[in-house]
Amino acid sequence: MIKLSNSYLLSLLSKLLIILVLTKALSLALLWYLPSDGVELSVQENYKPKYQRVDFKNMIHNAKVVAQKTPTNTAVSVNITNMILKGLYGNKSRGFVIVARKATPKVTTIVGVGEEYLGFKLKSILSNGAVFTKAGKEYILELDKLKLQKSFINKVEKKSSSTSVKNVSRNDIAYYAKNPTKIWKEISIQPLKNGRKLKGFKVTRVLRGSKMAELGLEKNDVIIRANNIELTSLKSVNDLYSNMNNINAIELVVLRNNQEKELVYEIN
Amino acid sequence: MVKKLAVFFGFVLFFLLSLMYFTPKENIYFALENELKKYDVIISNESVSDNGFTLSLSDAELFFKSIKSADIKEIDIKIFGLYNAVNIYDVKLSKSASSFLPLNIQKVTITHSIFNPLNVKIYELGDDGELEGSFNLLEMALHIIFEPSELMLEKYKNSMREFKKSEDGSYSYDKTF
Numbered sequence: 397m398i399k400l401s402n403s404y405l406l407s408l409l410s411k412l413l414i415i416l417v418l419t420k421a422l423s424l425a426l427l428w429y430l431p432s433d434g435v436e437l438s439v440q441e442n443y444k445p446k447y448q449r450v451d452f453k454n455m456i457h458n459a460k461v462v463a464q465k466t467p468t469n470t471a472v473s474v475n476i477t478n479m480i481l482k483g484l485y486g487n488k489s490r491g492f493v494i495v496a497r498k499a500t501p502k503v504t505t506i507v508g509v510g511e512e513y514l515g516f517k518l519k520s521i522l523s524n525g526a527v528f529t530k531a532g533k534e535y536i537l538e539l540d541k542l543k544l545q546k547s548f549i550n551k552v553e554k555k556s557s558s559t560s561v562k563n564v565s566r567n568d569i570a571y572y573a574k575n576p577t578k579i580w581k582e583i584s585i586q587p588l589k590n591g592r593k594l595k596g597f598k599v600t601r602v603l604r605g606s607k608m609a610e611l612g613l614e615k616n617d618v619i620i621r622a623n624n625i626e627l628t629s630l631k632s633v634n635d636l637y638s639n640m641n642n643i644n645a646i647e648l649v650v651l652r653n654n655q656e657k658e659l660v661y662e663i664n
Numbered sequence: 665m666v667k668k669l670a671v672f673f674g675f676v677l678f679f680l681l682s683l684m685y686f687t688p689k690e691n692i693y694f695a696l697e698n699e700l701k702k703y704d705v706i707i708s709n710e711s712v713s714d715n716g717f718t719l720s721l722s723d724a725e726l727f728f729k730s731i732k733s734a735d736i737k738e739i740d741i742k743i744f745g746l747y748n749a750v751n752i753y754d755v756k757l758s759k760s761a762s763s764f765l766p767l768n769i770q771k772v773t774i775t776h777s778i779f780n781p782l783n784v785k786i787y788e789l790g791d792d793g794e795l796e797g798s799f800n801l802l803e804m805a806l807h808i809i810f811e812p813s814e815l816m817l818e819k820y821k822n823s824m825r826e827f828k829k830s831e832d833g834s835y836s837y838d839k840t841f
Contacts, residue, residue, distance in 0.1 A: 415679050423686035430691035435701045437708040631730035
């Protein structure tokens, strides 16, 4: 009779088992030094509001034009004599107006629909004025035409001196997107770093007479912001580029001679 | 003697196979991810599964400098010591690359064998054409032979300028790191 303990098979099995235990122990030892979690992308959210270009000039201008052309057609035509309507925004039931007393025209108050001013409740907003109610009666306050026109002109003059609005064709954008090498023939832009941190993008060369030169960028400009997004990563630039078809305007903020300058482009 | 040697090699083989089986491949992959992060490369949102001797990743998103660069359907990683391979299937590059390359890649294979220890072989098949290359680990030199597709030749002439056209009509690219 052969003893089981002497069998070759048992000896082989026990050796294989020892190898298995040994390799398992080695893998467990290796596991001790290895990370237990992988790397996932964590994107820092940009809480800044989305850039929107609002043309107040047109809004006020339109209101002014309507005020001149459209006669008041409501049943009540009583004016509030001691108040001036300086501005309005909104439609019939939503929005606000800017009002002041005739005695102190520079002290303005913003009144929303449903709110009261000097005992008058703002009921609704018309194209050329606002309807107030008091003691069951309705009063219409029309836009202060003369003063509005004056302030409008002043504002436009001031704006044109501080920013430049240029028109950019969507076809041009599509052309340069398809031929990126053309861009780099006309302009050179280098990332500007402070240590490892990206500060912005420096314009190192602009070809005279080129489309890129028409954009108003100059040599040594540092582009630091676009549409309220800080250009501190390639991702922010890529996000802007990916979203190019959905935006109608680009606002670039550049550092020129250590001063911020705003360049605005309307995409048509 | 021969029998003893055969038994010894048998045990060695069994040891290697069991080591491969028990090796925490997922954790090794996580360590690799941490290394790639140093170069701003992140593989995100992938499902990792240990298949015993191989590791599979599916539905991965590849980011470079936090910019999404590609969607990858499947990655198979085989680490056998003597022969190691990474097979990448069904890659869709980010739309922002559409100015430079066709966006679909069917297969990418990266292999390293003990029989050619100084070179890592690269193979790629996609809408751009067929690419074969090698990376010399000693000289840190990349050599690529590229057979572009008609689409690549017609629509991506700017990218083709990066390649050198040889007399036999093939395109090559060399870079030393």
